């Protein structure tokens with residue numbers, strides 16, 4: 189084979205030059221480009237024609253330093269070599285081509301002439317944009333990581349599973365309160381500080397994690413602090429695996445959970461414990477009862493639920509103040525806690541109500557009942573011992589309702605209701621005692637619930653009707669009427685107030701019912717304005733203690749007067765003495781408010797209640813009603829007449845009007861007229877009649893009693 193000619197060699201060199209995987213640009217001594225291979229043209233974004241003969245420094249090229257700032261022409265690689273005469277290696281420069289930066293890794297070297305002067309500069313470069321971008325994003329993420337770690341209190345660590353070496357960060361030691369000199373960071377340090385109870389859990393966790401394919405982990409354990417207590421930590425991180433999947437490294441951060449655990453504990457306590465007594469609360473009890481029911485069901489053993497309510501606790505609160513009440517509740521909780529066994533469940537439901545759950549009372553109901561009875565007797569006896577409330581010795585008692593259960597067909601709400609019903613029976617039986625639930629109580633409760641529902645319906649359907657019983661003055665002129673309510677339950681069935689008012693008061697229905705009566709009465713008063721015989725009469729409306737207790741009552745009356753346009757001075761609210769036993773100060777305030785509006789007050793059944801004469805002066809009354817029991821006996825019982833005379837005299841002295849109730853005989857009327865009574869009502873004078881009939885009957889002016 190012929191040896192290649194020098195022209196061949198030069199051609200091949202040119203071809204090689206053109207196909208080199210690097211850009212090559214040759215500069216003359218004056219900086220101008222004398223040759224540029226194909227890749228150089230591509231990377232610099234100029235054609236050969238544009239490049240040859242041009243001087244990059246003078247051609248307005250934008251070349252960047254590594255940090256992104258503009259590089260002046262004297263710092264262009266070729267110019268640096270021309271100036272210094274020394275070669276450049278690993279030089280990074282950016283060139284902005286059509287608005288985007290391309291990063292080039294440059295090597296440049298000089299070629300000298302015989303005299304040692306730089307004749308040419310050869311600049312070789314490769315595109316390192318991808319590398320530069322990666323480097324930049326790495327720097328950014330390192331910076332981010334640095335900031336994150338700086339901003340967090342997490343403690344990094346790293347465990348080389350191959351060598352066994354462990355790296356503990358500064359913060360790792362700080363979290364455990366170790367001073368520098370005591371930090372012995374060998375591989376076993378963290379295991380030595382691990383809570384002994386967490387040892388096994390950690391082993392099991394690692395035994396599960398490491399051979400698996402999982403690469404993230406998160407677990408909680410406790411490490412001993414320098415001062416001896418244990419710090420709860422959450423350890424999270426990643427497992428690094430080699431190409432075979434073998435775990436070679438674990439890296440993570442420990443987070444101190446002390447504060448979080450404290451908050452969780454606090455939230456738990458707030459949610460499940462009563463802050464006054466520290467006892468479990470209703471929610472806790474209900475969850476515990478779920479378990480107790482399940483246990484009972486499994487074991488077939490009987491359990492007992494005791495519902496305990498202090499007797500007359502309200503009185504202590506009202507007379508000695510809430511703080512004393514609180515003190516007693518705490519002492520009661522403490523005594524109950526000391527009396528029941530650790531395995532019994534004790535909770536405060538709220539107010540003065542506590543519950544005890546006794547489990548494992550045997551499989552026979554009768555022996556379980558006997559055992560519950562024994563515990564109840566102990567509880568009652570312990571509570572009846574005097575309590576020291578500050579300087580006051582105080583005696584109290586409780587009533588307890590008991591229900592037994594064995595998990596079969598029982599539900600929690602039902603059991604609580606049963607024990608509650610039994611507790612009410614114990615109260616009704618005289619307090620300071622206990623009562624077992626029996627199904628008849630449930631029947632009674634169901635009947636009450638049905639009655640309440642029927643009353644609600646009746647109210648909604650307008651089945652309650654107003655009746656009026658007329659009141660006359662000494663000469664037989666109509667001066668007023670008392671409003672009485674009846675419940676027209678069915679077409680034929682009419683229920684009198686004695687059968688439903690007490691129940692309405694207990695169930696709270698008295699408020700809507702009372703409002704209804706007031707509204708209808710005021711409507712009538714408004715209607716009667718302009719009717720000569722009716723426009724001057726007063727309507728007496730009975731007001732229950734529950735209505736007077738309602739802070740919104742004055743505003744309610746006010747609103748009804750406004751809405752109906754009734755003259756307030758014709759409305760007379762009849763109160764019984766029991767109203768004043770409650771909160772005399774508050775009740776008087778409400779009465780004054782209504783008096784200022786013009787509304788009158790009458791004291792009903794005078795002489796039968798608490799009979800404190802003081803409130804006759806104290807409360808803004810306008811009228812006294814002599815109870816029918818005194819009126820009934822004036823003709824027959826020699827002691828009744830002086831009482832009635834005394835009441836009339838008292839009323840006169842205090843400037844109060846007087847109405848006698850229950851006048852049924854002429855002799856009574858005669859006596860009352862001569863005794864100075866200003867007005868009367870009773871069957872002799874007029875029976876209660878539907879308000880419409882009353883209106884029609886007395887509409888004609890001047891009509892007196894029959």
Ligand SMILES: Nc1nc2c(ncn2[C@@H]2O[C@H](COP(=O)(O)OP(=O)(O)OP(=O)(O)O)[C@@H](O)[C@H]2O)c(=O)[nH]1
Nearest residue numbers: 497498499500501502503505510513514538539540
């Ligand atoms: N001091 C205090 N009183 C409370 C607390 N919670 C509720 N009460 C009061 O406890 C009283 C509970 O009274 P009740 O059980 O209804 O009535 P009682 O006077 O005990 O009457 P009986 O149960 O019929 O014997 C109410 O007056 C509540 O205002 C509390 O945390 N502290």
